[in-house]
Amino acid sequence: MTNTAYVELLNLACGALLATAVLILWRRQFAAIIRWFGVQGLALASLAAILAVHGHDARLGAIAAGVFALRAVALPWLLRRALARAEAAAVQPQRETRPLVNVTASLLAAAVLTLLAYAVSQPLTALTPASPAAHAIPLGMAVVLIGFFSLVTRRRALAQVTSFLLMDNGITAVGLLTVASTSLLVELGVSLDVLLAVLVLQVLTGRLRETFGSTDLDELRELRD
Amino acid sequence: MIDALILAPIGVPLLGAVAYLLIGWRPATAWLAAASAALVLAAALALAVARSGHGPELELNGQVRADPLAEFMLIVIGAVGLLATAASPAWLRGEIAAGRATARTAARHTVLVQLFLAAMAAAVLAASLGIVWVAIEGTTIVTAFLVGQRRTRHAVEAAWKYVMICSTGIAIALLGLLVLNAAAAHAGVPADLDWAHLVAAAPRLDRGVTRMAVALLIIGFGTKAGLAPLHAWLPDAHGQAPAPVSALMSGVLLSVAFYAILRVKAIADPALGTGYCRSLLAVLALASLALAASLLIGQRDYKRMLAYSSIEHMGLLALGAAAGSAAAIAAVLLHMLGHGLVKGSLFVSAGRILQVTRTHQIDDVRGLAARMPLLAGCVGFGVLALIGFPPFSLFASEVGIARAGFATGLGWATALALALVLVIAAALLTQVSRMLLGQPDTAPQPAGTGTKRATDGLAPVVVALAACAALGVYAGPLTTLLHAAASVLSGAGGLGKS
Numbered sequence: 203m204t205n206t207a208y209v210e211l212l213n214l215a216c217g218a219l220l221a222t223a224v225l226i227l228w229r230r231q232f233a234a235i236i237r238w239f240g241v242q243g244l245a246l247a248s249l250a251a252i253l254a255v256h257g258h259d260a261r262l263g264a265i266a267a268g269v270f271a272l273r274a275v276a277l278p279w280l281l282r283r284a285l286a287r288a289e290a291a292a293v294q295p296q297r298e299t300r301p302l303v304n305v306t307a308s309l310l311a312a313a314v315l316t317l318l319a320y321a322v323s324q325p326l327t328a329l330t331p332a333s334p335a336a337h338a339i340p341l342g343m344a345v346v347l348i349g350f351f352s353l354v355t356r357r358r359a360l361a362q363v364t365s366f367l368l369m370d371n372g373i374t375a376v377g378l379l380t381v382a383s384t385s386l387l388v389e390l391g392v393s394l395d396v397l398l399a400v401l402v403l404q405v406l407t408g409r410l411r412e413t414f415g416s417t418d419l420d421e422l423r424e425l426r427d
Numbered sequence: 428m429i430d431a432l433i434l435a436p437i438g439v440p441l442l443g444a445v446a447y448l449l450i451g452w453r454p455a456t457a458w459l460a461a462a463s464a465a466l467v468l469a470a471a472l473a474l475a476v477a478r479s480g481h482g483p484e485l486e487l488n489g490q491v492r493a494d495p496l497a498e499f500m501l502i503v504i505g506a507v508g509l510l511a512t513a514a515s516p517a518w519l520r521g522e523i524a525a526g527r528a529t530a531r532t533a534a535r536h537t538v539l540v541q542l543f544l545a546a547m548a549a550a551v552l553a554a555s556l557g558i559v560w561v562a563i564e565g566t567t568i569v570t571a572f573l574v575g576q577r578r579t580r581h582a583v584e585a586a587w588k589y590v591m592i593c594s595t596g597i598a599i600a601l602l603g604l605l606v607l608n609a610a611a612a613h614a615g616v617p618a619d620l621d622w623a624h625l626v627a628a629a630p631r632l633d634r635g636v637t638r639m640a641v642a643l644l645i646i647g648f649g650t651k652a653g654l655a656p657l658h659a660w661l662p663d664a665h666g667q668a669p670a671p672v673s674a675l676m677s678g679v680l681l682s683v684a685f686y687a688i689l690r691v692k693a694i695a696d697p698a699l700g701t702g703y704c705r706s707l708l709a710v711l712a713l714a715s716l717a718l719a720a721s722l723l724i725g726q727r728d729y730k731r732m733l734a735y736s737s738i739e740h741m742g743l744l745a746l747g748a749a750a751g752s753a754a755a756i757a758a759v760l761l762h763m764l765g766h767g768l769v770k771g772s773l774f775v776s777a778g779r780i781l782q783v784t785r786t787h788q789i790d791d792v793r794g795l796a797a798r799m800p801l802l803a804g805c806v807g808f809g810v811l812a813l814i815g816f817p818p819f820s821l822f823a824s825e826v827g828i829a830r831a832g833f834a835t836g837l838g839w840a841t842a843l844a845l846a847l848v849l850v851i852a853a854a855l856l857t858q859v860s861r862m863l864l865g866q867p868d869t870a871p872q873p874a875g876t877g878t879k880r881a882t883d884g885l886a887p888v889v890v891a892l893a894a895c896a897a898l899g900v901y902a903g904p905l906t907t908l909l910h911a912a913a914s915v916l917s918g919a920g921g922l923g924k925s
Contacts, residue, residue, distance in 0.1 A: 325635030326606065329613050346602060353595060362591065370598055377605040382612030384605075385619045387490070388557030392601065395564040399594050402571045406590065409575065409583045422584045425663040427722050427731070 208256045209334045215252060216338040218245035219375055223345045224312050226368055227352050228305060230298045232288075235364050236281045243273030246371055250378055253335065257381070265389060269374065272393050277367055277400060284360055284404050294416055302355040312348050319344035326380065335379045342379050345372030359407045359417035363400065370396055429477055429485060433493050435470035436501050436548035439463050444541035452534035457516035460537050464512040467544060468505025474498050475908050492554040492623065495911035499760055500551035500686050502908075507678040507767040508544050510891045511671040514775040515540070517884025518670050521782045527577065536576060536669065542569045543675060547683045557620040559687050560597070560604055563651055566680055567593045573672045574664045585660075585667035592660040596650020600687075603643030607694075610636040622690050629697035638703060641695040645707055648691070651684035653741045655714040662722075665734035666787070670778020673730065677737045678771035682763040685744050689756075692748060693916050701751055708749035709840045715742030716847040723854040728787045730777050732858055733770065736813060739851050740766045746844050747828040750835045756913035758827025761902070765812075765820035768895040772888040773809040776802060779884065780862075789858050794867030801882045801889075803863045808892055810859045814852035819892075820899035 203211075222242035229235050250266035253259070288296055303311065323340040330336045349369025356362050377384070407417055414421045443463035450456055475498040478485070485493045519536065522528035528536075543566060550562035567590060575586030608620055614631040616624050625632075650657035665673045688708075695704045719739035726732040740762070747759035779802055784792050796803040812819035825848070832841030902909070 322639070325633065325639055326609060329609060329633055329636055350595075359587070366591070366595060366598070369595070373598060373602045373605065376602060377608075380605060380609035380612070382605075382609045383618045384557055384608055385555065388555060388561065388620065391558060391561030395561055395568065398568045399564070399590065402568055402590055403587075406571070406575065406583065406587050409578060410587060413578065413580045413583045419587075422587060424581055425584055425588075425666070427662070427726065 203255055208252065211252045212249070212334055212338060215245050215249040216341040216375070216379075218242070219249070219345055219371070220316070220341050223348045223368055223372070224309065226364065227308050227312055227348055230301070230305075232285050232296045232298075232358075232360055232364075235361065236278055236285060239281065239364055239367065240274055240278035242368070242371055243270070243275075243278060246375060246378075247274050249375065253378060253381065259383075261383060261386065262378075264386075265378075268389070268393060272397060273367075273371060273374070276397065280400055280404060281360070281364060281367075284363075284407060287408065288360065288411070288417065291411055294418070296360075298356055298358055298361045301357060308351075308355065311351055312344075315347040315351060316340075316344040319347055330381075333381060335381050339376055339379045342372050342375030345369075345375060348372070357419050359403075359410055359419060362419065363403050363407070366403075367396075367400065429474065429493075430487055432470050432474040432477065433485060433487060433491055433552065436467045436504070437545050437552065439466045439470070440541040440545040440548065444538045444545070447534055447538045447541065452519070452530050452537055454516075457519070460512040460515060460541060461509060463541060464505060464508035464544060467548065468502065468509050471498060471501035471505045475502065476904075479907070486554060489619075489621070490554055490558065491552045493552065494915055495908055496686070496689070496760075496915050497551045499764075499908055499912045500683065501548060502905075503682055503764050503767050504544065504547050504551070504679050506764065506891075506894070507675060507771045510768065510771045510887050511674040511678070511775065512540065513887035514674070514778075514884045515671040518775070518778055518782070521779075521883065522669075525782065532576065536573065536672075539569050539573050540672065540675070543573070543672075543680075547679060550683050551686055554623065555620045556604055556607075556622050556625070556687075556690065559622075559690070560601060563648070563684060563687060564594070564597050566683070567597065567651070570668070570672065570676060570680070574668045576669055576672075577667070582667045585663035589660045589664040592657060593651055596647050596657050598647070599650070600644050600647025603640045603647055606636060606643065607632075607640035610640060622694065625694045626697065629694050632694075632698045634699060637695065637698045641691060641699065641704065642707065644691045645688055645704070645711070648684050648687040649711055649745075651680075652688060652744075653681050653684075653715075653738050654711045654745060655718045655738070655742075658715065658718065658738055661738060662731045662734040665737065665774075666728060666730040670774055670781070673733075673778070674771035674774040677734065677774055678767035681737060681741055682744075682767060685741065685748075685763070688745075689748060689759075689916055692751070696751070705749045705751060705837070708745045709837060712742045712745035712749060713840060713843060713847075715739070715745065716844050716851075720847045720850045720854070723851055723858075726854070726858060727789055729780070729789050729792070729858070729862065730774070730787060732789070732855070733773050733777060736851070736855060737766075737770060739848070740770070743825065743828055743844070743848070746832060746837070746840065749840070750828070750831040750837055751917060752831050752835050753910065753913045753917040755828060755831030755835065756916050757909045758824045758831060760909050760912055761820060761898070762824035762828065765824055765895050765898060768891045769809055769812045769819065769821060772805060772891045773813065775884065775888050776805045776809060780806070789862055792862040794863075794865045796863045798867045799882070801885055805885055805888045805892065806859060807863055809888075810855055812892065812895055814855055815848070818896045818899040820895050820902070823899050823902075
């Protein structure tokens with residue numbers, strides 16, 4: 203792969219990451235949110251693949267395959283299954299009905315957060331100024347921040363889980379873009395933890411529906427001081 | 428031999444979990460869990476004695492490493508684990524008798540508790556900070572269903588908040604680890620996030636990147652350690668979890684998460700100078716103490732009261748870590764052990780009160796001293812220990828932390844912290860004296876709760892409180908280990924100043 207092609211593909215993949223993050227923040231229908239989350243997993247896997255091909259790195263290739271299996275296939279499938287169950291229970295419409303921040307304000311926040319991401323990533327990009335991947339780190343950081351924002355403003359359980367995973371995708375992207383390899387054991391452990399955490403949250407979502415009759419997290423206000 | 432001792436704290440609870448999976452929970456197997464925890468404690472003690480608190484660090488395939496700090500943490504895990512698992516059979520029998528649990532729930536509970544112990548042991552023994560992270564997030568996953576075990580609205584709500592907030596906090600720590608890894612790769616450190624390599628290479632790490640990584644790591648692991656501002660899950664989870672699990676979560680899990688902060692600090696100090704971590708930790712400490720004080724004053728739920736007191740003690744640990752001298756770290760570690768024993772005892776006793784009175788409310792519990800003198804005695808002495816009365820070891824460690832604070836130039840912060848500790852002590856004493864003293868309700872409540880005697884399962888509590896008092900009088904050979912562990916951490920701090 204020529205250097206220009208590498209840089210262009212890299213920017214394309216990172217642009218797709220950020221665009222899908224904004225779309226997830228924008229859309230209210232759970233089905234659409236999950237679809238874009240799957241697309242983002244795909245973008246993340248291609249990012250890893252591009253880095254692997256460019257660096258002739260078999261380890262990164264394996265990681266790309268793992269990212270694809272986990273974030274483009276397994277997690278969206280789990281989310282879709284949770285959505286199907288929620289639809290079967292059919293107590294509420296399957297969309298974010300009353301988010302804390304409206305659409306316009308959310309999109310404005312995403313813009314501000316992207317700027318903020320550029321500011322906070324400064325030391326990281328300065329660390330390896332010659333690497334094109336390092337210059338894309340702010341985009342990964344922006345996905346982390348948008349995921350966090352979405353996490354604190356969404357009120358439905360499923361939307362919150364997806365926001366958490368959005369943030370996690372951003373963290374993975376930052377990890378990939380710093381091009382500092384970690385041991386395979388750590389990568390495996392991290393992926394396993396994410397998968398298990400989502401499974402646990404899915405079971406808890408079911409229990410929320412059983413005990414509260416809805417998955418509206420505003421209902422969770424019995425424990426407080 | 429030493430290899431076996433290092434692997435036992437992870438392997439024995441794993442075997443225990445497999446055993447319970449296969450044979451289930453019944454009166455004959457009830458004590459297996461305690462035996463497994465006792466083996467963990469024995470292995471930790473034997474390991475500390477065999478390596479006598481110093482000597483070279485031991486690695487096993489490079490993944491597992493025992494140093495004095497890890498050995499001390501294993502002792503804390505083993506001791507509080509033994510307390511909680513020894514109190515479990517009586518608690519589970521009480522729950523089954525009251526119809527709130529079945530033998531199946533009990534089996535699942537025990538399997539998860541064993542996995543929980545294994546995950547905590549793995550967290551302190553792991554050589555790589557990456558594996559430390561994986562193990563700490565693993566504790567969130569195995570304890571999620573323990574918190575939500577009762578499946579009531581409260582329990583499910585607490586479990587949701589627990590998993591969501593802790594996973595988010597720990598995700599922040601993961602970002603910090605990846606950023607730290609970038610700095611390490613730039614400095615030519617092997618890519619395994621091994622903390623010993625990172626400490627050795629710390630002076631060469633890029634300052635800007637390391638500063639960012641350390642802030643993310645301290646806030647992230649601080650979430651799991653219950654430090655403000657991301658503490659919101661703690662009172663809910665510790666208040667709703669079954670008593671033995673609350674004991675473990677409050678008594679050791681918080682300390683294990685704090686252990687990760689100590690490891691991060693050992694890397695940060697030589698890389699950034701001691702000032703950075705110190706100000707960060709001092710701010711978190713004061714915020715946690717202020718929060719605990721303000722919410723303890725009007726607290727109406729006694730389990731939440733104990734949970735807020737845990738936030739207070741984590742704040743004290745953070746203050747000691749901010750001071751950072753060898754004496755301060757030794758006091759912090761002693762405080763972890765003392766707090767673990769006392770808070771574990773109090774949560775086990777609170778579980779007993781809950782089974783007998785069936786209420787979480789402080790106002791609904793009256794005259795415990797007249798009705799159940801032994802239980803009331805456990806709670807009374809436990810709270811006295813908690814607020815730092817001598818001879819309990821928390822007195823010695825709190826004095827140690829305060830002295831170190833004044834000696835290392837944290838005078839104002841320490842003075843403010845002591846004032847907040849006094850407020851908290853007054854609040855705790857007032858609340859608990861209302862529960863213990865006064866006229867008992869005339870309604871004959873205790874008899875019909877399906878539990879044979881109120882003193883069931885309190886023997887471990889008495890032993891733990893006595894051990895805490897004994898530690899306060901004479902720490903004996905433990906002192907050597909404490910100082911060896913402290914020099915592991917503050918030795919790095921000395922390097923930063925040079």
